[in-house]
Amino acid sequence: xxxxxxxxxxxxxxxxxxxxxxxxxxxxxxxxxxxxxxxxxxxxxxxxxxxxxxxxxxxxxxxxxxxxxxxxxxxxxxxxxxxxxxxxxxxxxxxxxxxxxxxxxxxxxxxxxxxxxxxxxxxxxxxxxxxxxxxxxxxxxxxxxxxxxxxxxxxxxxxxxxxxxxxxxxxxxxxxxxxxxxxxxxxxxxxxxxxxxxxxxxxxxxxxxxxxxxxxxxxxxxxxxxxxxxxxxxxxxxxxxxxxxxxxxxxxxxxxxxxxxxxxxxxxxxxxxxxxxxxxxxxxxxxxxxxxxxxxxxxxxxxxxxxxxxxxxxxxxxxxxxxxxxxxxxxxxxxxxxxxxxxxxxxxxxxxxxxxxxxxxxxxxxxxxxxxxxxxxxxxxxxxxxxxxxxxxxxxxxxxxxxxxxxxxxxxxxxxxxxxxxxxxxxxx
Amino acid sequence: xxxxxxxxxxxxxxxxxxxxxxxxxxxxxxxxxxxxxxxxxxxxxxxxxxxxxxxxxxxxxxxxxxxxxxxxxxxxxxxxxxxxxxxxxxxxxxxxxxxxxxxxxxxxxxxxxxxxxxxxxxxxxxxxxxxxxxxxxxxxxxxxxxxxxxxxxxxxxxxxxxxxxxxxxxxxxxxxxxxxxxxxxxxxxxxxxxxxxxxxxxxxxxxxxxxxxxxxxxxxxxxxxxxxxxxxxxxxxxxxxxxxxxxxxxxxxxxxxxxxxxxxxxxxxxxxxxxxxxxxxxxxxxxxxxxxxxxxxx
Numbered sequence: 001x002x003x004x005x006x007x008x009x010x011x012x013x014x015x016x017x018x019x020x021x022x023x024x025x026x027x028x029x030x031x032x033x034x035x036x037x038x039x040x041x042x043x044x045x046x047x048x049x050x051x052x053x054x055x056x057x058x059x060x061x062x063x064x065x066x067x068x069x070x071x072x073x074x075x076x077x078x079x080x081x082x083x084x085x086x087x088x089x090x091x092x093x094x095x096x097x098x099x100x101x102x103x104x105x106x107x108x109x110x111x112x113x114x115x116x117x118x119x120x121x122x123x124x125x126x127x128x129x130x131x132x133x134x135x136x137x138x139x140x141x142x143x144x145x146x147x148x149x150x151x152x153x154x155x156x157x158x159x160x161x162x163x164x165x166x167x168x169x170x171x172x173x174x175x176x177x178x179x180x181x182x183x184x185x186x187x188x189x190x191x192x193x194x195x196x197x198x199x200x201x202x203x204x205x206x207x208x209x210x211x212x213x214x215x216x217x218x219x220x221x222x223x224x225x226x227x228x229x230x231x232x233x234x235x236x237x238x239x240x241x242x243x244x245x246x247x248x249x250x251x252x253x254x255x256x257x258x259x260x261x262x263x264x265x266x267x268x269x270x271x272x273x274x275x276x277x278x279x280x281x282x283x284x285x286x287x288x289x290x291x292x293x294x295x296x297x298x299x300x301x302x303x304x305x306x307x308x309x310x311x312x313x314x315x316x317x318x319x320x321x322x323x324x325x326x327x328x329x330x331x332x333x334x335x336x337x338x339x340x341x342x343x344x345x346x347x348x349x350x351x352x353x354x355x356x357x358x359x360x361x362x363x364x365x366x367x368x369x370x371x372x373x374x375x376x377x378x379x380x381x382x383x384x385x386x387x388x389x390x391x392x393x394x395x396x397x398x399x400x401x402x403x404x405x406x407x408x409x410x411x412x413x414x415x416x417x418x419x420x421x422x423x424x425x426x427x428x429x
Numbered sequence: 430x431x432x433x434x435x436x437x438x439x440x441x442x443x444x445x446x447x448x449x450x451x452x453x454x455x456x457x458x459x460x461x462x463x464x465x466x467x468x469x470x471x472x473x474x475x476x477x478x479x480x481x482x483x484x485x486x487x488x489x490x491x492x493x494x495x496x497x498x499x500x501x502x503x504x505x506x507x508x509x510x511x512x513x514x515x516x517x518x519x520x521x522x523x524x525x526x527x528x529x530x531x532x533x534x535x536x537x538x539x540x541x542x543x544x545x546x547x548x549x550x551x552x553x554x555x556x557x558x559x560x561x562x563x564x565x566x567x568x569x570x571x572x573x574x575x576x577x578x579x580x581x582x583x584x585x586x587x588x589x590x591x592x593x594x595x596x597x598x599x600x601x602x603x604x605x606x607x608x609x610x611x612x613x614x615x616x617x618x619x620x621x622x623x624x625x626x627x628x629x630x631x632x633x634x635x636x637x638x639x640x641x642x643x644x645x646x647x648x649x650x651x652x653x654x655x656x657x658x659x660x661x662x663x664x665x666x667x668x669x670x671x672x673x674x675x676x677x678x679x680x681x682x683x684x685x686x687x688x689x690x691x692x693x694x695x696x697x698x699x700x701x702x703x704x705x706x707x708x709x710x711x712x713x714x715x716x717x718x719x720x721x722x723x724x725x726x727x
Contacts, residue, residue, distance in 0.1 A: 079595040102592035
């Protein structure tokens with residue numbers, strides 16, 4: 001590939017001949033007068049907002065988006081509220097172009113004014129016994145999707161990804177998306193933008209299908225969304241730690257616009273070394289590791305490590321707590337080995353899970369002991385979307401080296417030769 | 430053929446039927462526009478409509494005469510919402526009122542598209558006054574057969590422009606001036622001639638005389654410190670409609686009432702129907718007050 005960004009995505013001259021720019025306007029090296037050019041509208045957004053995420057719970061919906069509007073990669077505006085309440089039962093979350101968001105917001109304003117021509121909703125409430133007379137989120141979603149589709153059909157799209165969250169006409173939770181193409185879909189959990197890659201898997205772990213919604217409380221939904229906002233902030237470079245969150249249920253819309261991420265832990269960042277394939281893991285040697293371990297407490301599964309173990313005899317760590325816990329323990333142990341290190345050398349790692357719920361004794365080869373109490377409320381089922389899950393047979397692959405053993409909890413740790421970033425463990429029943 | 434005979438007009442006392450009342454854009458020799466005056470007659474036959482400007486809001490009330498027993502109760506609302514914060518009640522020819530309201534909504538929407546903010550009640554009254562007046566100027570149209578009462582609340586709080594996404598700079602260029610207070614209750618009445626004034630209390634329709642007499646007894650001047658509250662206003666409005674109905678007692682009517690409170694009040698600055706419970710309480714008190722009056726007379 002050519003190192004000049006200009007050339008990226010264009011046919012190679014040596015293969016296809018010189019690029020013929022004649023169809024371009026003179027300003028771009030072509031021959032066309034500007035008046036003879038075809039009409040064109042928005043080709044790309046300008047000031048943008050990143051992900052919006054939402055999840056259904058038994059009686060309502062939680063939706064969140066951060067307060068950042070980026071100008072390219074510049075964090076340009078830091079107090080942009082991207083959740084817009086429509087009435088007492090709908091909120092629209094906007095990703096994408098901020099000026100298009102403003103346009104749609106004004107559209108919604110005029111829609112609301114027109115809705116009230118027919119009479120005020122409050123009075124109808126009393127007669128119909130509920131807020132059923134109010135426009136439902138499903139109606140609002142239909143309206144917005146038609147606006148979006150019309151605009152894309154005019155080749156003049158509104159550059160947004162929208163989530164419409166709220167209650168439908170029957171006061172049941174409703175969540176659906178509409179985007180710049182006029183595409184629509186609905187699911188018990190939704191995320192736009194980067195969130196569709198990073199947060200959606202985590203949300204799905206909690207609410208895998210419509211049936212699971214029944215078992216989710218408002219608190220659980222809020223907590224899950226807050227965790228996802230944290231993960232998004234960790235890994236999305238166009239995000240910020242201040243965000244808006246709205247809960248919509250029978251009692252109306254509760255919108256908070258100045259929330260801050262709490263209990264951030266950047267321990268995982270220590271393990272990131274640039275991009276692309278790497279074969280040699282390097283562990284940072286400093287005192288921060290100890291503190292990092294400390295910070296890990298909050299990630300431990302509620303009822304101990306054993307909670308994370310299910311029927312699969314072999315698996316990679318999929319839970320952030322589970323993974324980091326084991327990974328960092330191993331990392332520490334490796335770190336204490338004399339250089340040059342050989343990763344094939346196994347070491348002892350002990351976790352005593354027999355001390356009852358919530359308390360674990362942790363010791364490593366050198367005999368240092370640390371015990372801690374976990375205060376975590378992170379459910380063991382919360383997945384860690386970024387790490388691939390490796391399917392394994394009962395047989396330990398040959399390429400994997402045993403690097404540690406957790407006694408008591410009966411976990412064995414393995415380090416894969418191909419990818420030493422991942423520590424896999426095996427349960428011994 | 431000349432329709433107008435000045436000679437004949439001079440001899441007649443009333444000037445009616447002289448021909449000067451046949452076209453809109455023509456004055457009579459003594460400076461009257463008869464078409465406008467006839468329009469006022471149309472208003473005088475309509476059900477009584479009133480508006481009260483209270484300390485913390487505006488009430489609009491209407492004596493809706495029931496023209497048929499086949500009409501559903503409490504349906505076919507007559508007091509219209511123009512923008513979130515503005516309502517209109519009118520008396521006279523109903524279809525004319527409908528057109529007035531639809532024009533008012535257009536004006537409010539066009540204001541929003543220009544200024545990205547709700548139209549102030551005063552500006553709406555001004556625009557509608559001009560619109561109604563234009564219907565007195567041309568021979569191709571007739572004046573509006575309604576008198577409209579426009580009630581509104583301009584937000585007393587700082588309001589973001591429509592579509593605002595952030596709070597903007599806290600100081601310096603584009604910063605905010607602290608402590609500026611504006612807004613409040615507004616009440617205007619627009620007549621078929623296009624004439625409009627701002628009022629503390631306004632009444633039109635059949636029972637306007639009785640209603641005005643009652644309105645004048647109320648404390649409505651905000652400067653005297655005893656200006657009635659919105660909730661009192663609701664009760665007074667109901668009572669006044671009942672008083673105004675006394676003269677046409679044989680006819681059935683429904684009381685229709687809407688209100689607009691401060692942003693900090695019960696309707697949050699929006700024009701809404703008075704809640705059923707409060708309206709029924711106000712009606713109960715109104716009937717009681719009337720009975721009391723009857724007893725005193727006896």
